[in-house]
Amino acid sequence: MNETILIDESGKRTDGRSIDELREIKLTIGVLKKANGSAFIEFGKNKIIVAVYGPREVHPKHMAQPDKCVLRCRYHMSPFSTDTRKNPAPSRREIEISKVIREALEPAVVLEDYPRAAIDIFVEVLQADGGSRCAGITAASVALADAGINMRDLVAACAAGKINNKIALDINDVEDKEGSADMPVAYLPNLEQITLLQLDGILNKSQFTECLEKSLQGCKMVYEIQRKALMEKYFGNDLPLDDENTEEIKEE
């Protein structure tokens, strides 16, 4: 099989990264005035905006649950987000991704604290570059935190995959299309729980373990970025981000 060269002789990938390197991530919190919580993430060339509305009343009312909150999630790609125009109607892919994003976030949200209410999460992909579900989960989780919703942990997501027979972190669009495996993972870093796991592509037993462990490492790196973004938003520059101070906040 003629595989496209995705890693050159010096170990650099098509976008100049090493195999253990994430794309550049820029996470901004509180970008929408009307939403209860919001976040904008630039994950490589991905540009994704997430709005969280709620807890609010459920319509239609019969959808409400007496003992807990209903979490609703929509993942949607803008028609201009891809190389060829995407039909704005929800595709089967988007319906599945909406479901897996909701299921990735749900274990982190304390649904029991908001009985009879709904929390809505809208993930809009403005520009897609591979790994948009992971970037969406990462942004949605901080948007939930920004909305002040009780959570057990943040949800950090990152993919790993196989390109040119090597396991690489954070697969981009070209690597997803030309590479041979892609494994998106979402993780609760403090509770050590995996809430999203998908794979397409072929991995042998040792590659599978390596890929899974590498993506968890990626999730931990993403988590640090989430934490930093939340600290900057809520504590500003008053609080230098050294270890001493972060420890204090944890204890409080």
Place this chain on the structure above:
Amino acid sequence: MSLSRKSPIILEYLRKRQMLDLLTTGKRLDGRNLDELRKLEINFDVIKKADGSAQVKLGNSEVIAGVKVETGEPFEGLENKGALIVTAEVLPTASPFIEPGPPDEDTIELARVVDRGIRESEMVDLEKLVLIHGKIVYTIFVDCSIINADGNLFDATSYAVISALTSCKLPIFKIQDDVVVNTGNKQGPPITTLPVSITAIKIGDTILLDPTAEEESCMEARITITTNSNGEYTAIQKGSAGSFTLDQIKYVADIARNKGEQIREKIKELMKS
């Protein structure tokens, strides 16, 4: 929009208690061990109008898969490959909780996960199914009807698809004066591997394989792992609003290889007889 819902099946309190108590002793309501699969029955070629078909019974879950072969345009970006499309529909016959109408997100997930298992393993060598590069290719539809739903539809449907595909006979088309002609002859499809999926669920801290509908109504999380004939992983989907630890995933991944191999042998054996 995807929303969190309760399972439509609500187990009676005592039944649920009984199940949870049994699980602590490593047993299940139907007497199986935690890692024991239900009986698998496969009837091949049950629908004569189809180019290939299979009826799969996994316990009380029952699926019919039918293969239909046509010619058409290749997918964009895959000009050198034939097209393979797997669909699934849960019929209203399957359970009192299924309503006719457009597929809901669970059914869409089911069809896409089964399709992913077949596609990513490159089970059918689609490059051999091209008539005119970039213009006309074989299009293979595998349509699945779930006629009885008693849990683990992912595996039952996946076994139905691989059984129907491996046993099907493709009509041979040729190009004559720029027109597609059916030669009337048939041949087996170019099969490279047998991808087998294994589904496990988590209830409390217990992992159980091949869940029934009753067990699924109490599950926190589900995972489906597909392996090919070489024991390599080709597709994974975690589902439901719960989570797994790394160790639990590794455990299911190991078991999926072993049990997958058993199912593969069983399907081969049934196909011969």
